[in-house]
Structures are given as C-alpha cells and as structure tokens.
Amino acid sequence: MSPATTIRAEIINHLERFGHSFSSFGQATGINKGVISAILNKNPPKPISVRQIDLITKALGFEEGALYDLFVEECFANEKPNGRRIGSFLIRCSELGKEDTIAQVLNRLMENLTYLTLVFSLAEKLYTSGQTKESIIYYKCVAEHERYQHSERLAISQYRIFRASIGLDAERNMEVALQFALYCKRLPESYQLDALSQISNIYYAMNKWDKVEQYTDELIVLSNIVLQSEKRRTIGKRPIEHLITEKPLVYYYGYGYLLKGVVLEHQGRYEEGMAAVSLYADLSWIDGLDQQGRVWMEKFQMWAVANTYTLQILMGNVSILPEYTQLLQDNPKEVLPGLSTIIKSANQHGFLVDDILEKFKDAIQGYQRDLLSKLCNGYEDVFNRLRYANLCYQIAIYQFDNKKYREGMKFIFQSLTIYANINKKKEIIDSMSLFEKYRSCALQEELEEYDIIIKRGCNNEISEISGGYINSCY
Template sequence: MSPATTIRSEIINHLERFGHSFSSFGQASGINKGVISAILNNNPPKPISVRQIDLITKALGYDEGALYELFVEECFANEKPNGRRIGSFLIRCSELGKEDTIAQVLSRLMENLTYLTLVFSLAENLYTSGKTKESIIYYKCVAEHERYQHSERLAISQYRIFRASIGLDAEHNMEVTLQFVHYRKRLPENYQLDALFQIINTCYAMNKWDKTEHYADELILLSNIVIKNEKRKMLGKRPYEQLVTDRPLVTYYGYGYLVKGVVLEHGGRYKESMKYVSVYADLSWFEGLDENGHLSVERYRTWAIGNMYTLEILMGNVSVFPEYIQLLQDNPNEILPGLLTIMKSANTHGLSVNHILEKFKDVIQEYQSDDLLLKLSNGYMLSLNRLKCANLCYQIAIYQFGNKRYREAIRNIFQSITIYAIINKKGGVIDSISLFEKYRSYASQEELKEYDNLIKRGNNHENSNGFVNFSYQFK
C-alpha cells in the first residue's frame, strides 16, 4: 500500500474492482449499507469503529489486522482523538501482537500527556487479566512520560515492569532490582509488601547478604505496621475492607522473620537466628486468616521445626540427625534444603554422612540428571531452588573430594558449574571451577575432555541457551 492509501480508498477500489454496491458490500462485510455510505460519502465522513475495521478487513480478503496501520490515521483524524475508540484499538492490537502499531499510536498519544491516564488504565486492565507481557509496552510508556517522579502511577508502572522482568538469569534479576528499588516506598502498602518479597528473593539468590538483611528488616517493619493498621480498621466504625495483597498478609509477616533468620544463620550467628525462627514457629494468633492463610501458617510451622534442626546441625549437634532425616522423609519438599544443610555441616565439622547420602541417593541422582538440566534451562523449579540445587552439588563435591571419591566429586562439580551457568550465578561458577582446578590431577582424560567442552560451551554461548561466559576463568 502506498503512503496515499486510506481505508476509504481501499474500500472504493474493491467496490469498483468487483462491481459491488453499498448493499452487496454491506452483506459481505456484515455492516449496514447506510453505514457504508456514511463512511464513504458523508462530509466529514462517519468514523470507523474497531469492530467495523475488522469486518471490512475480512470482507476485503486481507489478513486480520492488515489495515491497522491505516486505521492509526483514522484514530487521529480529529483534533481531539476519541480516547475510548483508541483504547479499544490498542487492546485489539495487543490481542494480535501488533507492537509496532501500538508504539506508533502511543507516540502520537503522548503529544498530549493528558492521555497518560488512558495508557495506564489499559496497562492495568491487561495486567490484571493475566496479560502481563502485553501490558509492559504501556507501562514503559507511562514510566517514560510521567512528569511527576513521586507519583504512585509511576511507581506502580516501574513495579509491574520489574515483576515482568524477573526470570532465570540471577545477574539480570539483580540489575532490574537495582533499577526498581528506589520506587518501592512510593507504592501503596499492599504493593510494597510484594515488592520487598521479590527484592529479597533476588538479593538472596545473589548472596547479597547485607542487602537481603536490610530488606528483610524493612519487610518486618512494614508488615507489623500493616497488621496494626488492619486491626484498627477492623475495630473502626466503618465497614472493614481487607487489604488486597498477592499473598496472605501472614505470608509477608513470616517471610521477613524467616529471611532474617537465614541471614543470621549464614553469618554463623546461630543463637540469634533461633530467636527469629521462634517468631514464625506459631502464627496461629493471626487474625482474619482464609484458607491460604492457614496453609501459610502451617508451612511456617513446618519450616520453623526444620530450621531449628538446621541450626542444631550447623552447630555440629549430630544427635538430631535421626529426627531431622525423618522430618525430611515426611516433607519431600524440604529434602533439597535439608540435604544442603547436612552437607554444609559435614564439610564444616568433618562429619561422616555417607549413610545419609545412601538413604537419599535416588533423590540426589535426580538433581544430577541430564533431564533436570533440560528442565532447568526451560524455567523449571523456583529460582531459589535452582540455586540450592547447584549449591548442593557443590557441597557434595567438596565432601566427596575430601573422602577421595573423585569420580563422584567430579560428576557433582560439573553439575554445579552447569546449573550455576544456567542461572548466570558467576560467583558459583568461579567457586566450582576453582574447586575442580584444585583436584584436576585426579581427573581422567575423559573427564578433562568433558570439562574442556563445558568451558567451551560457556565461551561460545554467552547469555544464550542459559550459559554465562567462562573466558575470564581458568584455562
């Protein structure tokens, strides 16, 4: 189509080419002949609706959305574009994935910033209906053109962009977190809770312990404030409207204390950590719990029991091993972090845990399988569990090297390198490669060849297929 082509010229050419009258074209398109006449002959011509452009496109024999670029001019034909019609058009473009057309319309709309409210509303409608990917172009438009840097609308847009940007790549997740974090306190409290939840996860995955602790403290403070506000609202004279959050409020409350305890545990401050574990061990006092809230309380109770055992084990108390192992067997979802705790303690205190490795050998083999690697690269498993899986393989490798089981150790270290690479955890890659280099002389020729291939794969696929670049590493 030439630049001079319009929707009306397309219709007229079609009528002349096929000898259509307004009546016959109306029948073919499903549009009343009077409307067809008004679209072509009125002065000014009758505006075309989004539904009508779709019907006309089909009647002309074109693919769905083929006339949308011409329809952009139709939308902006008047000095004051019709916001409702443009909104309907943009939603339709989103449904068809026509991002270039959306960008063209948004560019035209932003010549008058009063339409920013419309754009934000469209973004929210798409996001809340589950169309997260489609909403991001609108949120980015708001973020780029919002004049008031402390506006709630800007903060929510940045929050939505942040949530949509979190993926498998731990380094990338950290970058988008740092870009967003300055907006967190400008959000409404219900969004702040979830924002802190996500920020903590990202910092934890990158072993940014100071930041993790800082935001855990912030989540503890905020959740306590929100709880007090909710109680005050419940006792007030006005009808109580519960705060709407992505997760039950008790989940955020417990998570702040859980993460704080984990950070203290990582720093070897086990007695202090126990104080925080005791806070979320029993949250049954929480008011207004729904079914999900009760499930969350039960999960925290289970985690508290496990984490108390964890702290005892990390302090070298082997007497709790039988009870802890039984707990893991009764709660399969806790096996991964539980085994990681056991291996850390074994490596720290020089403990023998061969019997535990034997008991859970089938589970461990699943973490070592090629099938798991394929699943991980396709987004399988929560980000923190992917990290724990890599950490477990690394800790088992340390243990097996220490016990001179070199074949098993090397198999685990290759697995840790690969998983760390998939999630772009460069520190983990460095530690794993360093450990292998320490014991390189014990590797067979076949293992050395596999190791070289692993390194080459990392060098050849930087940031693609889930691998980081290893070129700066040992050769």
C-alpha cells in the same frame, strides 16, 4: 492520499473489482449496508470502529491486523481523539502482538499528556488479566512521560516493569532491583509489601546478606505496621478500607522473619537464628486468617520445624539427623534445601552421610533431569536452580573429601553448568577452583568434558571469567 483515505480506497477498490454492492459487501462483512454507505459516502465519513475494521480486513482477504497501521490515522482523524476507541484499538493490537503499531499510537497520544491516565488504565487491565508481557510497553510509556516523580502511578508502573524483568540471570536481576529500589517506598503499602519480599529474594540469590537484611528489616517493620492497622480496622468504629495484597498478610509477616533467620544462619549467628524462627513458628494469633491465610500459617509452622533442624545440624548436632531425614521424606519440597544443609554440615563437621545420599538418590536424579534438561526455556525458577547447584557443589566437596573422585567430578560439572546458566560468577569460580584442586584425579574423558563446559561457556559467562583455567587444561 492519506492513510485514512487509503482504508476507504481499499474497500472501494474491492467493491469495484468483485462487483459488490453495499448490500452484498454488507453480507460479506456482517456490517449493515447503511453503515458501509456512511463509512464511504458520508461527509465527513462515519468513523470506522475496531470491530468493523477487523470484519472489513477479513472480507478483503487480508490477515488479521493488516490494515492497523493505516487505521492509526483513522483514530486521530478528529481534533480530539476518542479515548474509548483508541483504548479498544490498543487492546486489540496487544492481542495480535502489533508492538510497532502500539508504539506509533502511544507516540501520538503523548502529544497530549492527559491521555497518560488512559495508557495506565490499559496497562493495568492487561496486567491484571495475566497479560504481563503485553502490558509492559504501556507501563514504560507511563514511566517515560509521567511528570510527577513521586506519583503513585509512576511507582506502580516501575514496580510492574521490575516484576516483569525478573528472570533467570541473577546478576541482571540485581541490576533491575537496584534501578527499582528508588521507587519502592513511593508505592502504596499493599504493593510495597510484595516489592520488599521480591527485592529481598533477588539479593538472597546473590548471597548479598547485608542487602537481604536491609530489605527484610523493612519488610518486618512494614508488615507489623499493616497488621496493627488491620487490627484497628476490625475493632474501630470508623470504617477503614481493607488492604488488598497479592498474598495474605500472614505471608509477609512470616516471610520477613523467615528471611531474617536465613540471614543470621549465613552469618553464623545460629542462636539468634533460632530466636527468629520462633517468631514465625506459630502465627495462629494473627486475626482474620482466611483459608489461604491458614495454608500459609501451616507452611510457616512446617518451615520453622525444618529450619530449627537446619540450625541444629549446622551447629553439629548430628543426633537429630534421623528426625530431620524423616521430615524431608514427609515433605518432598524441602528435600533440596534440606539435603544441602545436611551435606554442608557434614563437610564442616566431618561426619558421614553416605546412607542419606543413598536414601535420596532418586530425588537428586529427579532434580537433575528436571533442571538440566530445561536449562534454556525458563521452566524452573532461579531459586530451584540455585539450590540444586549448591547441593551439587556440597556433594562434590563431600565426595572428593572421601576420595570418590568419579562422583565428585559428576557433581562439580553439574554445579558449574547451572551456576553459569543463572550467571553466578563467584560460584562459577568456586566450582572451577574445586575442580582444579582435584584435576590430577580426573580421567581423560573428564578433562575433555570440563573443556567442553568451559568452551561452551553457557552463553559465554564462564569464558569471560575463566582466566588461566582454560590454558591449564592442556
């Protein structure tokens, strides 16, 4: 007996077992008795809709979606399957998490590649409604079966997969970025702007400054081109379609130069970094700023002030510390990167910042609670974890240099734990090396805590690279 017949057999069996007539079963399901008769008796039988199979399933006492595997044959009963009905069915399967059924339907659909348009439209519908996870199986289907490697549809599908694949594992993120990079320039400009910023962020998290610079330069060039195109659109006589982007254009322009400044900072090219900062300090000249655009303009203005202080501090200008500290107090979201800069500069130039650490003690403890208590659930993004781990590492160096070994041990353990959680292998080794440098100053309970961190390995990342450090604990 075919699956399509089985659905009808289930209904007939239910009618016989409970003594239902078409009329009484119609009342139980909420389906007109004439429709039920046509589904069961008409030759050929009337097709069952997704809504009807849900109502029938409920009336039969089964859980939602229990008959969906059988319903697949119903969808493909005709020589030319109904795209609208299959689309509704797939969306319903996505709502119920029926991935095996979805895969079964997609495999059948791909026997005729004209249905690829339907699959892509379903993916976009799910994605734009916030159902990112549910959309990926459809995008992967498009990516696997698209015949034209330079098609926009393929590039967008690969972009969506790329975005959904970004997680807390920095090494894994870099692999994902490398796989996607081939498709970046095939995207429409509206998607390409965001893709370039995302790729830059991933390499930023891995301290791959040459790659950050490469993609940042591309972002700067493209954002300038788009801004010029938008300007021509507003003053020209011929109508040009307005570019719709995920964020306002002012964001991509400003962010490109902000990242450029960060690259120059990490390359020690502080004067050039100051020049880059000046390019996003005042973005009021950009035409067509709406409310959201003005919000970003003000953010970049504030970041320009903060990053000017950052560069001056790194050049050893300690006279601005009171002003910089006040800026951080007035802008709590800047405390994490700002403190890292101050402590790093103190370590490089040998000045004391005990008063600043005391002033921001509660903020540091707050980050510790928020991040260390949520290491396993993805609550905070990788950048906040990275910044906090960097701060802990710099504080550990500072405290060790000033012979405050208990504080140093506390912070080096925190940095080691978080670096392992986001899979930053080089930084894990740096943290372990710093501990080994001061091992002789550790108390017995600190040695034991270090052993626990190493053996636990935070998903085995530490134990894979620890080498001789574990043996040296004994």
